[in-house]
Amino acid sequence: MKTVLGIGGTDDSIRALEHTLDRVAETGDELTVAVIENPDSTPAGDEVEDRVEGIIEEYGVDADVVRLSGDPGSALVEFAESNGYDEIVLGGGETSAMGKIQVGRVAEFVLLNSHTSVKLVR
Amino acid sequence: MNGEGITDVSGFPETPFEFDDGEGRAIEVREYDGEREALLSMYEEFDPGDRAQGIPPVRGDALERWLEGILEGVNTVAWDGNDAVGHATLVGDEGMDAHELAIFVAQSHQHAGVGSRLIRGVLSLAYDRGVRDVWLSVERWNRAAVRLYNGVGFEKTRREGFEIEMGTRLTV
Numbered sequence: 001m002k003t004v005l006g007i008g009g010t011d012d013s014i015r016a017l018e019h020t021l022d023r024v025a026e027t028g029d030e031l032t033v034a035v036i037e038n039p040d041s042t043p044a045g046d047e048v049e050d051r052v053e054g055i056i057e058e059y060g061v062d063a064d065v066v067r068l069s070g071d072p073g074s075a076l077v078e079f080a081e082s083n084g085y086d087e088i089v090l091g092g093g094e095t096s097a098m099g100k101i102q103v104g105r106v107a108e109f110v111l112l113n114s115h116t117s118v119k120l121v122r
Numbered sequence: 123m124n125g126e127g128i129t130d131v132s133g134f135p136e137t138p139f140e141f142d143d144g145e146g147r148a149i150e151v152r153e154y155d156g157e158r159e160a161l162l163s164m165y166e167e168f169d170p171g172d173r174a175q176g177i178p179p180v181r182g183d184a185l186e187r188w189l190e191g192i193l194e195g196v197n198t199v200a201w202d203g204n205d206a207v208g209h210a211t212l213v214g215d216e217g218m219d220a221h222e223l224a225i226f227v228a229q230s231h232q233h234a235g236v237g238s239r240l241i242r243g244v245l246s247l248a249y250d251r252g253v254r255d256v257w258l259s260v261e262r263w264n265r266a267a268v269r270l271y272n273g274v275g276f277e278k279t280r281r282e283g284f285e286i287e288m289g290t291r292l293t294v
Contacts, residue, residue: 097215098222099188100175100259100285108283 001029005089006068006076008038008106009048012091016121017052020089021059031063034079036072040104073109080116092120126257126289129275131249134242137198144234147202151243154197160206161189161199169229174261175285178226195221196251198244200236207231210244212253220255220289221248225270237270245274249292257289 005020007013017033024031033056035049043051049065056063068075080088088110093103103111103120111118135141138152154161165178165185179185192211200208207228212221223244227237248256258276260267262284271288280287 095176096222096259097213098192098211098224099177099179100222100224102175102259103284105281105283 001027001087002032002085003029003087003089004032004034004076004080004083004085006034006036006072006106006110007048007052007091008036008040008072009043009051010038010040010091010094010104012094012104012121013038014051014055014091016089016091017055018059019121021056021061021063024061024063025059031061032083032085033063033065034076035065035067036076036106037069038072038104038106040106072106073113076106077110077114077116080114085116087117087119088114089119089121092122125277126255126279126291127275127277129245129256129290129292130294131242131246131292132294134246135239136250137243137247139239139243141235141239143231143236145231147231147234149207149231149236149239150201151198151208151240152201153247154193154199154209157199157206158189158193160204161193161209162186164206164209164228165189165226167228168226172226172229172232174224174264174267175259177224192224196244196248196253198240198247200227200231200240202231208236208240210240212244212248212256220257221253223256223258238273241270241274245292249294254292255289256292257287259285259287261285 090107093101140150143149179188195213197211210225276288276290279289
């Protein structure tokens with residue numbers, strides 16, 4: 001399986017990365033981590049990329065890291081479709097103080113527009 | 123992006139109060155006062171189809187933990203005799219002045235005016251406790267809930283997605 005994980009730096013996207021690295025360690029799937037410009041995330045691109053590289057190293061698995069510019073949702077969908085990925089993985093949303101799950105804007109766009117299967121990590 | 127609405131709570135009933143619901147049942151709305159078991163029973167029977175964005179949690183331990191957290195906020199409960207049939211809650215966000223609102227009505231007591239009384243009661247109580255800014259999120263397709271929130275002054279505050287964010291400022 002060829003997987004691309006979109007990550008903008010929000011807590012849920014970091015959790016999704018850790019979850020996916022665990023999976024990759026078991027399955028040997030091919031993983032690309034795409035750092036996207038998430039408007040809902042405070043950390044900026046370089047900071048996110050550094051953090052991602054660090055976490056991947058910690059897990060000791062093989063994964064490529066790429067930077068996607070422009071609108072994060074459409075950049076991710078286009079990247080996945082034009083490079084033959086089987087699955088897009090994203091963080092499954094933030095949880096409010098009340099406990100309500102709120103799906104992020106990038107995930108919404110990808111769910112509605114992607115022809116590639118989408119996995120939201122909870 | 124739109125601004126939050128304004129809710130004048132001075133016309134809202136002050137807890138505790140009683141009313142006859144649309145089915146002629148006598149319902150009392152009171153501030154939560156430790157009736158944890160009755161609320162747990164209500165949530166254990168809650169129709170999974172009426173869950174909103176993952177709450178109430180279905181599993182027992184997750185449900186208890188969730189309830190424990192929200193019961194620290196401002197809470198009102200609707201009672202039909204000894205049965206809790208509705209619950210409105212306001213939870214403060216860490217580092218934010220705004221409180222998040224949620225409201226649940228047992229399936230047996232929906233479409234009977236319980237929710238609209240319950241929400242007015244909790245907003246009035248919250249105002250007395252010093253709460254001013256209230257926000258909530260609601261699934262876009264839950265039109266009945268959006269109407270209810272609009273009816274007490276909430277306005278959309280965020281671009282519409284799967285869920286709508288709404289907010290209001292309480293005043294008298």
